[in-house]
Amino acid sequence: xxxxxxxLQTALKGALLCGSGGAFLAAMLxxxxxxxxxxxxxxxxxxxxxFLSLCIRCGLCVKDCPYNTLKLATLLDHAKVGTxxxxxxxxxxxxxxxxxxxxxxxxxxxxxxxxEKNQGVGSLKMGVAVxxxxxxxxxxxxxxxxxxxxxxxxDRAIKLENKHNERTGKHAYMLPMVQxxxxxxxxxxxxxxxxxxxxxxxxxxxxxxxxxxxHYVKGWDAKDQERVKDAKPNTLNPKTDNPLDYLNKGL
Amino acid sequence: xxxxxLRRLMQCGxxxxxxxxxxxxxxxxxxxRLFNTIPLSDPFAALQVFLASxxxxxxxxxxxxxxxxxxxxxxxxxxxxxxxxxxMIVDFAAWVRRKLQFRGVHLGLPKNLRYILLALSLxxxxxxxxxxxxxxxxxxxxxxxxxxxxxxxxxxxLLLFCVDAxxxxxxxxxxxxxLGAFYALTSRYALLKIKHDAMRCxxxxxxxxxxxxxQVLWMVGLKSVSVNSGECTRCGRCIExxxxxxxxxxxxxxxxxxxxxxxx
Numbered sequence: 001x002x003x004x005x006x007x008l009q010t011a012l013k014g015a016l017l018c019g020s021g022g023a024f025l026a027a028m029l030x031x032x033x034x035x036x037x038x039x040x041x042x043x044x045x046x047x048x049x050x051f052l053s054l055c056i057r058c059g060l061c062v063k064d065c066p067y068n069t070l071k072l073a074t075l076l077d078h079a080k081v082g083t084x085x086x087x088x089x090x091x092x093x094x095x096x097x098x099x100x101x102x103x104x105x106x107x108x109x110x111x112x113x114x115x116e117k118n119q120g121v122g123s124l125k126m127g128v129a130v131x132x133x134x135x136x137x138x139x140x141x142x143x144x145x146x147x148x149x150x151x152x153x154x155d156r157a158i159k160l161e162n163k164h165n166e167r168t169g170k171h172a173y174m175l176p177m178v179q180x181x182x183x184x185x186x187x188x189x190x191x192x193x194x195x196x197x198x199x200x201x202x203x204x205x206x207x208x209x210x211x212x213x214x215h216y217v218k219g220w221d222a223k224d225q226e227r228v229k230d231a232k233p234n235t236l237n238p239k240t241d242n243p244l245d246y247l248n249k250g251l
Numbered sequence: 252x253x254x255x256x257l258r259r260l261m262q263c264g265x266x267x268x269x270x271x272x273x274x275x276x277x278x279x280x281x282x283x284r285l286f287n288t289i290p291l292s293d294p295f296a297a298l299q300v301f302l303a304s305x306x307x308x309x310x311x312x313x314x315x316x317x318x319x320x321x322x323x324x325x326x327x328x329x330x331x332x333x334x335x336x337x338x339m340i341v342d343f344a345a346w347v348r349r350k351l352q353f354r355g356v357h358l359g360l361p362k363n364l365r366y367i368l369l370a371l372s373l374x375x376x377x378x379x380x381x382x383x384x385x386x387x388x389x390x391x392x393x394x395x396x397x398x399x400x401x402x403x404x405x406x407x408x409l410l411l412f413c414v415d416a417x418x419x420x421x422x423x424x425x426x427x428x429x430l431g432a433f434y435a436l437t438s439r440y441a442l443l444k445i446k447h448d449a450m451r452c453x454x455x456x457x458x459x460x461x462x463x464x465x466q467v468l469w470m471v472g473l474k475s476v477s478v479n480s481g482e483c484t485r486c487g488r489c490i491e492x493x494x495x496x497x498x499x500x501x502x503x504x505x506x507x508x509x510x511x512x513x514x515x
Contacts (some may be wrong), residue, residue, distance in 0.1 A: 053303035053380045056296050056311065057283030057391060057397070063272055072395055075403040082281075082391050106282045106310040107300055243364055 040086050040187065040202060041092065043072055043124045044102045044110030048206065055108035061101035061110060067094050070101060088127075088187020088202045095121040095152055095186050115175035122153070127185030127202040128209070129158070129178045136199035138175055141165050146198050147189035148176050176200065180208070186216030199251040254487030261333045269270035269398040275504040280334070280394045281385070282314060288315035295433040299382035302373055319437060327441035329435040331424060332463075336394050340408050341423050344415035345463075358419040359424045362466070369429035369436075384429050421463050425482075438481035445489065446501035447471060458489035458498060477501060 023229045042061050045051040061084050062070040069091045084101075087091060099121070102110040114123055124131035129147075134141040151158045156179065163173040176189075177199075218224040268276040274287045282292035289514030292490065301307055322330055332338055347353070368384075376384035385391060389407050396404025415423050424431055447470050454472040459465050467480040490498045 031253045053382070054300055054306065054308075056300050056382070057385055057395070058278045058290065058292070059459065060278045060282065060284065062399075063277050073401075074396065074401045075392060080386065082385065095278060104284075104315060106284075106292060106308060107304075108308045109308070122275070129339065143478055173464065179261075194306075 003176055013135055037206060038204065038205060038207065039073070039077075040088060040127050040185065042084050042086070042110055043126060044105070044112070046111065046125045048204070051109050052080065052083070054107045055083050056107045056109070058106065060104040064100045064104035066096065066100065066189075067091060068235065069093050075223075077184070086187070088190040089198055090167060090191075090221050090250045092187030092202075093126060093185075093189070095124070095184070097121065120143060121184060121186075122182075124184045124186075125205055127187070127204050128180050128184075129183050129185065129187075129189050129200050129202050130208060131176055131178060132173075132199045132201075132236040135195050135197070136176070136193065138173065140180070141171060141173055143174065144194060145176065146192045146194055150188045150192040152186060153182060153184065158189065252489065252491060255489055258333050258486065259339070259386045262336060262339060265334055266336060266394070267396050270400065271323060281391060281400050282306070282311060285447065289317070291318055293430075294437075296320040296385050296428050297381060297437035299372065299385055300377040302376040303380050303382050318423065323437040323441060324435055325442050326440035327443055327483060327485050328481060328486040331428075331431050335390060335430075336397055337379050337390050337411060337428075340393070340411050341415045341463075345421065347416050348420065353417065358422060358435070360419065360422060362426065364426050365425040365428055365432040366436075368427065369432040372429050388430075389423075389426070419479050424465055424484075430486075435481040438483075439479070441481075442502050443485055444501050445483060445485070445487075446499050447475060447478065448474060448497045448499075450494045451497035453495050453497075457492040457494070461488045463488075471497075 006040050037249045041051060042065075045055075047141045051116040057072065062072055069086045070084045071077075071086065073081050073083050073085055075081055076182060077085070079085040097120075102112060102114055105112075107217065113119070114121075131147075137144050148160050150156065159177050159179065161173075162174045162179045163175060165173050168216060185202045185205070189200045190198045190202050214227070216227050265276075267282075268284070269279055275285070277284045277287070278291075280292070290310045290313050292311050294315040297311045297315035300311065322328070328335075350403070352360055372384035383426060388409060391414050392404050392407045394413075396407075411423055415421065447468075449470070449472060452472045456471075458468055458471060462468055462487065463482070464482045465480050465483060467483045471479070472478050485500075487500065490500065
């Protein structure tokens with residue numbers, strides 16, 4: 001009898017320990033995976049999921065960065081502990097032509113495809129700059145084009161748009177406009193922004209980008225039109241169907 | 252004392268070399284570059300990365316194999332006693348526990364828990380597509396903290412100290428740590444071993460008192476064989492405390508390695 005009881009006790013203890021240990025680990029990982037943690041990753045880490053599965057947390061990219069841009073996350077940082085990230089307002093990425101951080105990575109968590117010839121830093125995508133028109137003084141009518149001038153992709157990633165200033169009647173607004181598809185997210189603009197808190201910030205792509213889906217067709221694009229060549233007329237009734245559901249049905 | 256001093260010099264020296272960030276040694280204990288060319292990487296971390304990403308990068312693979320060969324063929328589980336910075340914390344905790352004669356609580360964790368955690372780490376790495384133990388690794392937090400000169404790792408160090416000092420003897424290294432379990436599994440046939448001479452042993456049990464993995468000293472006073480278990484960390488503490496000269500390091504004791512463990 002005692003043997004069976006002892007066995008049951010051991011088994012229960014073992015099962016509970018395994019269960020709680022596993023649950024603890026899983027909970028930690030889940031918490032660490034939550035999307036609200038904002039971190040700009042080094043060049044070549046475009047796909048956050050792929051990056052996290054490959055990063056061995058060795059800090060070789062950090063050590064090889066000539067500008068001390070990168071840091072390894074400690075327990076108190078938002079980024080997952082031990083992974084490299086940078087804060088553009090403190091030190092941005094200066095887009096070295098030879099990208100030594102990618103070269104240093106032993107596990108290709110930073111994608112080696114950017115090192116191929118003729119790629120250039122233009123293929124990187126660390127984030128996207130976003131302007132806050134309320135705190136950007138250019139939107140007030142004050143002349144400031146610092147972000148535009150420091151941008152390594154000047155007139156491509158940030159363009160200035162002229163607009164008539166109705167208030168004075170004789171001046172122009174010169175508004176910084178970020179081209180989301182060109183901006184590589186280096187953060188030089190955020191570093192240089194003259195306001196107390198930067199009016200232009202670099203956010204990870206996933207925080208900024210939307211996704212159209214393939215149910216909208218560019219009517220003015222002959223090639224895009226091809227996609228709906230064989231489409232049947234809509235059989236839904238807009239009168240009885242909720243317009244919101246009607247528009248998004250079947251997506 | 253000489254092995255203790257040597258071990259501390261080794262542990263601190265490696266961390267100092269990493270912290271100095273010269274061409275000699277760059278990176279940290281997860282992965283690094285020696286002399287700017289030779290890759291080194293933690294084989295357990297590399298295995299987790301492989302399971303998480305199903306991708307093998309040649310640099311990490313070479314580094315892992317190199318480290319694995321050094322420990323698996325020559326040094327055994329010496330990483331735990333000679334390199335890992337957590338060893339200093341748990342040794343201090345064990346010292347405090349001994350000095351204060353703290354025997355109050357004793358968590359009865361099963362000895363093979365670390366092997367379960369090892370398996371769990373590998374399974375979770377694959378299932379969650381992220382190196383599971385590396386994401387929560389206390390070793391990682393401590394070593395990176397020291398190398399990079401940050402402060403928040405001290406919280407973890409304190410936690411580790413408290414667990415070992417107050418919750419039970421040698422919990423962290425010999426019951427929880429999956430990295431130690433990994434090296435124990437790969438170190439069975441390593442050349443460097445502790446040799447025991449039963450003729451000299453007076454059964455004073457000092458080695459048992461000090462050994463962090465005392466089950467490996469099953470032969471003390473019984474048989475003149477080498478310590479063959481992969482769980483031996485080659486710390487040399489038993490050699491230092493033995494006043495009868497019954498224990499010592501030996502290499503090339505091949506014969507003993509492959510003999511079956513039989514209690515004679």
